[in-house]
Amino acid sequence: MDPALAAQISEAVAEKMLQYRRDESGWKICREGNGVSVSWRPSVEFPGNLYRGEGIVNGTPEQVWGCVKPLAGTLRDQWDENVNSLEIIESITDTQCVSRTTTPSAVMKLISPRDFVDLVLVKTYEDGTISSNATSVEHLLCPPKPGYVRGFNHPCGCFCGPLPGEPNKTSLVTFFQTDLSGYLPQGVVDSFFPRSMAGFYANLQKAVKKFYG
Numbered sequence: 001m002d003p004a005l006a007a008q009i010s011e012a013v014a015e016k017m018l019q020y021r022r023d024e025s026g027w028k029i030c031r032e033g034n035g036v037s038v039s040w041r042p043s044v045e046f047p048g049n050l051y052r053g054e055g056i057v058n059g060t061p062e063q064v065w066g067c068v069k070p071l072a073g074t075l076r077d078q079w080d081e082n083v084n085s086l087e088i089i090e091s092i093t094d095t096q097c098v099s100r101t102t103t104p105s106a107v108m109k110l111i112s113p114r115d116f117v118d119l120v121l122v123k124t125y126e127d128g129t130i131s132s133n134a135t136s137v138e139h140l141l142c143p144p145k146p147g148y149v150r151g152f153n154h155p156c157g158c159f160c161g162p163l164p165g166e167p168n169k170t171s172l173v174t175f176f177q178t179d180l181s182g183y184l185p186q187g188v189v190d191s192f193f194p195r196s197m198a199g200f201y202a203n204l205q206k207a208v209k210k211f212y213g
Contacts, residue, residue, distance in 0.1 A: 129161035
């Protein structure tokens, strides 16, 4: 992928992610519990929803990032029930790559296996927050594969940051706005994301404890 084009796309995504994080208007809480809040608002990118997850994870930002980072060497496919595999299609720079993620069937197989090809940029901010910033792209090395419906991630990612005065805790804010494609009833999609995001935080907490004690 052309590095200049990749940089342009990713910087635009990173700016949108910051906007999502700063803009408190229009969010409606759809799930709360166990210290995790999931909210949504209509997406301006596609006829679906933008989902926001917020929670505190026991573990340092480095440990939490080690579990969630969408880069080579991630532990993500070892604990995230919505990720079967994550492979790097092309490394563009040390902080930018194109990845392919496969997901299992879900909701009693109403949602068949998906795959996503994403351009991912990692940024580190002055306060120590690490962010992933991703959006789906087409890539010559990764055409659609048999057995998978090709989904599309509109600008999405996470902010993994320190908590002042709490060195062993991490604030994790996540954003998803995914077009699962295929012919899925909207009700199935609307119920799937809040539940899967809440499960993501619960499973992440177990993973940090498992891998880092």
